[in-house]
Amino acid sequence: MSSLRFDVFGRDLLLLRSESGWDAFFPGPDGKRRPAREIIVPASVTESELEQYLGDLCHEWATEQHPVVKRRG
Numbered sequence: 001m002s003s004l005r006f007d008v009f010g011r012d013l014l015l016l017r018s019e020s021g022w023d024a025f026f027p028g029p030d031g032k033r034r035p036a037r038e039i040i041v042p043a044s045v046t047e048s049e050l051e052q053y054l055g056d057l058c059h060e061w062a063t064e065q066h067p068v069v070k071r072r073g
Contacts, residue, residue: 008054010066
C-alpha cells in the first residue's frame with residue numbers, strides 16, 4: 001500500500017492507496033491518525049494528479065500564509 005503526505009493549505013494530510021481509491025487521514029503528532037471523511041479521492045486520480053486534485057477540492061482552506069498544496073517528502 002502506497003502512502004503520501006501533503007501540506008494542504010497548511011493542514012497535514014496522509015493519503016493511503018487502497019483498492020477503492022485513496023483513503024485520507026489527518027495524522028496527529030503522536031502517530032495516531034483520524035479519517036478525513038470530507039476528502040474523497042477516487043481511484044481514477046493518479047499520484048501525479050493528487051496535488052491539483054486536492055487543491056481543487058480544498059481551495060476554501062487557502063490563506064495568505066498557506067496558498068498552495070505541497071507534497072511532503
